Amino acid sequence: MDCDSFSHHGGSVLNHRVINRNRAEGHERLYRDYFVDSPTYPSQLFRRRFRMHRLLFLRIQAAIEIHDQYFVQRFDAVGVPGLSSLQKMIAALRMLAYGSPADAVDEYVRIGESTVIESLKKFTKVVVEIFGEQYLRCPNTSDIARLMSVAEQRGFPEGRGPEVSYIINGHEYTMGYYLADGIYPSWRTFVKTIPSPQGNKKKYFAAQQESARKDVEQAFGVLQSRFAIVHGPGRMWDVETLKYIMASCIILHNMIVEDERDTTHEDVDFNYDAVAAPPTIDLSHNHTSEVMEFIQVHHQIRDKQTHVQLQNDLVEHLWELYGKHST
Incomplete structure (x- = not known):
């Protein structure tokens, strides 16, 4: 059962169809496309799509994983992996960068609409909490x-x-x-x-x-x-x-x-x-x-x-x- 298909805001929905999104496949695809030594897409496309260079992306990813356990990948009782921080962070950044609907990245990232909305809210909040003091300060x-x-x-x-x-x-x-x-x-x-x-x-x-x-x-x-x-x-x-x-x-x-x-x-x-x-x-x-x-x-x-x-x-x-x- 894919818990990603359930709403995190109001619990599971009666008679709601569960979609097996194969979240591990989504993570592996993202990793091959952008984060291996010889990725599918070059650095120019990474910057254009995520608005920043890969090293900065990874720096932010490491910081939010330490700050909020929500972004740490977990495994269920039988060892099936949950959504990774890459999937949650990329879904949030796509909404920020492109202004796209929450379900626009479902097929590629393998993440449900309600989880994208939750990821966006948590990502923006944690960015402010971690980096706000340095990058959103008053002029000295x-x-x-x-x-x-x-x-x-x-x-x-x-x-x-x-x-x-x-x-x-x-x-x-x-x-x-x-x-x-x-x-x-x-x-x-x-x-x-x-x-x-x-x-x-x-x-x-x-x-x-x-x-x-x-x-x-x-x-x-x-x-x-x-x-x-x-x-x-x-x-x-x-x-x-x-x-x-x-x-x-x-x-x-x-x-x-x-x-x-x-x-x-x-x-x-x-x-x-x-x-x-x-x-x-x-x-x-x-x-x-x-x-x-x-x-x-x-x-x-x-x-x-x-x-x-x-x-x-x-x-x-x-x-x-x-x-x-x-x-």
Whole structure:
């Protein structure tokens, strides 16, 4: 009897037909196709199908087997092997990578639909538990300094939050800002593009602002292209599972970036940022701002005059640094 055909969520189903999937055959096929010394499919196809190199895959597999006994292959009373960690992990990764239905890998991996769903939930959760602290951490001082340096090189200087101070075009500013599109309000903390810019200075500013702003949009686009489950509608109903799916995709993406940093391949862009060492976090024990101070800062943020002045100063700043030399 194949226990893989039973639901792990509500017990066995009365009069439900049991399918003998021959799970051992599924494991052996996967092993021959991808993990022997001379596999059926070359390393390029492994990376394309599983979004990572084999060594990184095996590193993750070893870690999850140690962390959660669910991924350790077991044998029944007569020695028949259960599903291996390869089968469970590959089924979960196929859903993440291709956004495919749970039963799409049944014929190849030899794993039932309910077990695929269970494997996906457990895999995403265990990835967050094992690797989240390192690959889903908040930016540390080195990260922030690098990001600020890149922004300054592109003509959009900022101070160091929360207390900032920087000078542009002879004017001093004491608040950082976000690059935003036209839907955001005209506050001093937003630097928006210029719709229908007139003149070379404003045209240059608009082009540079939109280019820098789209970095975040493109970063999320890379995540969507690597893990199609992020691009489509949510496949699970509960928020907790959706959270683990999203977080695990980000973690896996960061692990792939780190793993492939020094690799060169004509079909892949490996121009990745450096990964800083694990941060030393200093907790703040200062009291929060009083209500009146909060209200004062809130009014300062909504200052439209400063918003306009900052945008004009950045127009002149960018033009003096780069624009007039490119014409």
